[in-house]
Amino acid sequence: MEKLVHTFPPRREHETAHGHDDHAHHDPGFWRTYIFSPDHKVIGIQYGLTSLGFMLFGFFLMLLMRWQISKPGVPIPLFGPLLEKVLGSAAPHGALSPDLYNSFGAMHGTIMVFLAVVPLAFVAFSNLVIPLQIGAPDMAFPRLNMASYQAFVIGGVVMLTSFFIPGGAAQAGWTSYSPLATMIPTDGQIFWLVGMVFIITSGLLSAVNFIATVIQLRAPGMTWMRLPFFVWAQFVTSFLILLAFPPLEAAAVMQLMDKVAHTSFFLPTGLAVGGQLANVSGGGSPLLWQHLFWFLGHPEVYVLILPAMGIACEIIACNTRKPIWGYKSLVYSALAIGFLSFLVWAHHMYLTGMGTKVAVFFQTTTMIISIPSVIILTCFLISLWGSSIRFNTPMLFALAFLPMFGMGGLTGLPLGFNISDVHLHDTYYIIAHFHYVVAPGTIFALFAGIYFWFPKMTGRMMNEFWGRVHFWGSLVFMNVVFMPMFKQGMAGMLRRMADGGANYSAAVNSKAGAEVIGGLSRNNMELHTWILWGACVLGLVQIPFIINFFWSIKHGKKVDSDNPWNATTLDWQTATPPPHSNFPEAPRVYRGPYEYSVPGHDKDFTPQNEPPK
Amino acid sequence: MDFPYIVEPRRDTGLYNAKLGIWLFLASEVMLFGALFSAYVLLRVGADPGMWPHGWLNVYIGTANTIVLITSSITTVMAWVSCKQRQFGRFKFFHALTILLAMTFVCIKSYEYHDKFTHYEITLASGKFADGHLVEKSKDFDLAKKTGRVTIHGYEVEHEVELMDMQRPEARNIHREEITIPATDIKKMERYGPWHHTYLAIYFTLTGLHAFHVICGALVIGFLWGPGSRMWKTDPERFTNRIEVSGLFWHFVDLVWIFLFPVLYLL
Numbered sequence: 001m002e003k004l005v006h007t008f009p010p011r012r013e014h015e016t017a018h019g020h021d022d023h024a025h026h027d028p029g030f031w032r033t034y035i036f037s038p039d040h041k042v043i044g045i046q047y048g049l050t051s052l053g054f055m056l057f058g059f060f061l062m063l064l065m066r067w068q069i070s071k072p073g074v075p076i077p078l079f080g081p082l083l084e085k086v087l088g089s090a091a092p093h094g095a096l097s098p099d100l101y102n103s104f105g106a107m108h109g110t111i112m113v114f115l116a117v118v119p120l121a122f123v124a125f126s127n128l129v130i131p132l133q134i135g136a137p138d139m140a141f142p143r144l145n146m147a148s149y150q151a152f153v154i155g156g157v158v159m160l161t162s163f164f165i166p167g168g169a170a171q172a173g174w175t176s177y178s179p180l181a182t183m184i185p186t187d188g189q190i191f192w193l194v195g196m197v198f199i200i201t202s203g204l205l206s207a208v209n210f211i212a213t214v215i216q217l218r219a220p221g222m223t224w225m226r227l228p229f230f231v232w233a234q235f236v237t238s239f240l241i242l243l244a245f246p247p248l249e250a251a252a253v254m255q256l257m258d259k260v261a262h263t264s265f266f267l268p269t270g271l272a273v274g275g276q277l278a279n280v281s282g283g284g285s286p287l288l289w290q291h292l293f294w295f296l297g298h299p300e301v302y303v304l305i306l307p308a309m310g311i312a313c314e315i316i317a318c319n320t321r322k323p324i325w326g327y328k329s330l331v332y333s334a335l336a337i338g339f340l341s342f343l344v345w346a347h348h349m350y351l352t353g354m355g356t357k358v359a360v361f362f363q364t365t366t367m368i369i370s371i372p373s374v375i376i377l378t379c380f381l382i383s384l385w386g387s388s389i390r391f392n393t394p395m396l397f398a399l400a401f402l403p404m405f406g407m408g409g410l411t412g413l414p415l416g417f418n419i420s421d422v423h424l425h426d427t428y429y430i431i432a433h434f435h436y437v438v439a440p441g442t443i444f445a446l447f448a449g450i451y452f453w454f455p456k457m458t459g460r461m462m463n464e465f466w467g468r469v470h471f472w473g474s475l476v477f478m479n480v481v482f483m484p485m486f487k488q489g490m491a492g493m494l495r496r497m498a499d500g501g502a503n504y505s506a507a508v509n510s511k512a513g514a515e516v517i518g519g520l521s522r523n524n525m526e527l528h529t530w531i532l533w534g535a536c537v538l539g540l541v542q543i544p545f546i547i548n549f550f551w552s553i554k555h556g557k558k559v560d561s562d563n564p565w566n567a568t569t570l571d572w573q574t575a576t577p578p579p580h581s582n583f584p585e586a587p588r589v590y591r592g593p594y595e596y597s598v599p600g601h602d603k604d605f606t607p608q609n610e611p612p613k
Numbered sequence: 614m615d616f617p618y619i620v621e622p623r624r625d626t627g628l629y630n631a632k633l634g635i636w637l638f639l640a641s642e643v644m645l646f647g648a649l650f651s652a653y654v655l656l657r658v659g660a661d662p663g664m665w666p667h668g669w670l671n672v673y674i675g676t677a678n679t680i681v682l683i684t685s686s687i688t689t690v691m692a693w694v695s696c697k698q699r700q701f702g703r704f705k706f707f708h709a710l711t712i713l714l715a716m717t718f719v720c721i722k723s724y725e726y727h728d729k730f731t732h733y734e735i736t737l738a739s740g741k742f743a744d745g746h747l748v749e750k751s752k753d754f755d756l757a758k759k760t761g762r763v764t765i766h767g768y769e770v771e772h773e774v775e776l777m778d779m780q781r782p783e784a785r786n787i788h789r790e791e792i793t794i795p796a797t798d799i800k801k802m803e804r805y806g807p808w809h810h811t812y813l814a815i816y817f818t819l820t821g822l823h824a825f826h827v828i829c830g831a832l833v834i835g836f837l838w839g840p841g842s843r844m845w846k847t848d849p850e851r852f853t854n855r856i857e858v859s860g861l862f863w864h865f866v867d868l869v870w871i872f873l874f875p876v877l878y879l880l
Binding site for chain 1: 813
């Protein structure tokens with residue numbers, strides 16, 4: 001390794017680029033280096049920082065909502081007066097009005113899914129790691145890559161702007177079901193749709209770029225079955241984005257037409273709004289929106305989870321010092337997930353009255369798709385068997401990903417069967433289920449990835465002690481927040497109630513007494529407070545992470561080699577941080593991605609580009 | 614480390630980067646238009662009996678536009694062939710034709726849009742329906758204040774259903790004349806805009822999105838024809854690839870119209 005450093009000393013962006021037509025200048029200056037850079041690593045970091053910012057913002061919206069759920073109408077401490085000042089009557093006396101609660105709910109979902117987790121898990125990590133892992137000089141289309149980030153920022157800005165318009169941001173949930181979304185009297189929905197069109201376009205450009213990069217720019221010898229699983233996972237994810245996002249874009253265009261040109265794509269004949277017959281031509285289909293939305297929405301779930309699996313796989317293989325168990329099963333399972341994820345969307349729609357035969361079909365495909373997911377998780381678990389595990393921060397997060405995602409997945413089974421879904425649909429159980437998949441699941445894997453690749457990008461390690469504080473705090477309080485929601489949901493507490501069910505519970509209980517099923521017990525209501533404080537502490541334990549992240553860029557412990565984790569994949573076989581165009585010359589690949597502890601070798605890892613003796 | 618496969622194809626895939634890129638992009642475009650076509654199917658299947666319109670568009674104009682677009686696809690191929698044969702003048706000629714044809718298409722499409730926006734369905738106070746193109750509105754015409762009158766060139770029917778199927782044999786014999794209706798007789802007056810009927814909604818959305826693609830494609834081809842053609846002097850092979858890639862996009866836009874035409878005009 002040392003030899004490599006000496007032979008190819010790290011070069012920064014402004015040093016000579018080899019035969020690159022986009023880089024005629026020798027010193028591109030600050031703007032071309034950090035803001036309008038076509039370099040995949042810079043774009044990856046841009047995506048990463050932007051999406052982490054959005055994630056924090058989305059988390060903050062959630063905290064305000066949790067306060068309102070737990071203490072309806074009580075002014076929010078610290079931020080209440082500020083909220084009233086900025087948003088006016090939407091936050092009277094510093095408490096959330098129900099409309100504002102709806103806005104925050106819709107925007108929390110939208111921001112977390114489309115502006116935080118997808119851009120971080122999919123775009124940021126792919127940008128940073130894929131070209132390095134396949135031995136490519138950059139993405140296949142560097143300027144397209146830059147355009148993709150710009151479209152993403154525009155989309156994000158449009159979304160954020162909508163908070164400040166009269167009427168406020170979109171209020172119809174992140175799913176924006178019509179006719180509700182069309183008929184709510186705020187232009188926030190228009191902002192939401194326009195923002196979505198930009199975000200989707202950005203996602204499509206990235207997906208095209210990643211697929212083209214993986215197919216075209218693999219280094220010599222990097223055959224398909226020598227690709228690290230991370231690349232496979234992102235490759236499948238790219239196809240999901242490429243093929244599932246456009247229908248939502250079409251749906252967004254149609255809903256935009258409904259809002260702006262007063263068409264009736266999703267508005268049925270005889271639609272009444274506020275007791276009045278709406279002045280629309282009718283003939284539209286509300287179910288059409290749901291089909292188009294979930295045709296994206298379900299592959300989207302795998303867009304959220306596959307990159308996380310890819311990251312976990314890299315980290316587990318590296319820290320168990322063993323080849324990952326069942327590499328081919330992992331690859332084929334990822335492909336199977338990708339294919340099947342297009343056939344399960346209507347399990348989100350059991351209660352729409354689309355018909356039992358359809359429901360049975362989607363129930364069956366839903367059960368089938370759980371098989372490859374279980375295979376992947378099982379492969380990871382078996383990989384741990386008999387290994388001497390290095391428990392560093394990335395590995396802790398990757399290990400916690402397994403049971404947390406497992407819980408998210410297993411609690412999804414009752415939702416996949418339409419008969420039990422009838423009871424659980426639209427309750428807190430659903431919220432707990434998909435947050436277990438995404439929050440302690442995907443986001444844990446993302447944290448793992450950040451701790452893992454941070455030294456590659458900066459040349460310095462993040463602090464291990466504060467990493468552990470961050471990990472244990474997050475692990476405990478994630479569960480404090482989400483575990484009680486299973487109980488609340490099974491007791492029948494519905495989601496999307498601005499007062500956390502206080503009115504509903506009181507009304508039902510006083511009318512018919514204890515025999516009414518669905519009346520919420522005091523115990524279930526009090527869990528709201530438990531969750532609120534859990535969420536607050538969860539926020540607090542992120543502070544060490546934020547400080548650690550920025551502090552370590554300048555002051556972290558310097559890495560002692562280009563390959564601090566002793567990993568095998570190509571991303572660790574180049575200078576740190578990687579220079580422009582990544583490798584001095586195209587690396588040649590001789591072996592599979594996870595050759596750890598190969599008997600007879602002098603060290604316990606064999607890099608992919610190490611020639612056979 | 615040089616950037617590979619910008620011009621020459623990779624051996625195992627047989628593609629240069631941009632060509633793969635455009636095929637992937639077109640795959641996503643297929644899903645975009647596919648979703649809109651499936652929306653068309655669902656709206657049509659879900660329409661009340663007899664309330665899905667037929668023959669609202671002029672088949673002759675649509676045919677003419679189809680021919681225009683197919684011809685432009687031919688000139689696009691010829692432009693690419695000319696590049697391959699290293700005949701720059703011929704390339705310029707054929708792509709000039711492509712751009713002209715694209716503009717012709719957009720003009721004809723705008724005429725069709727204009728025709729729809731001057732077409733009114735008027736619900737009369739008597740419960741009948743008048744339907745036709747606007748001739749003139751009197752100066753003081755105001756529907757809300759019930760003043761003035763409006764003249765259309767059209768006809769009256771008893772039921773709205775009769776306005777739907779303009780392909781049925783009796784529809785040929787409809788006698789159109791100038792009808793003047795005072796505002797006091799009008800209950801509701803609506804143009805054939807996208808808000809008028811879900812058929813028109815999907816018609817305007819699909820053809821609007823398609824026209825957007827035509828315009829974008831024409832802009833790209835226009836760039837490659839004009840300032841972008843300087844690359845011919847420095848790197849003719851790469852320029853030829855650009856013509857091929859933009860041509861693939863153009864054929865796709867053409868292909869979408871091949872589906873749009875029968876679906877919207879004929880069925």
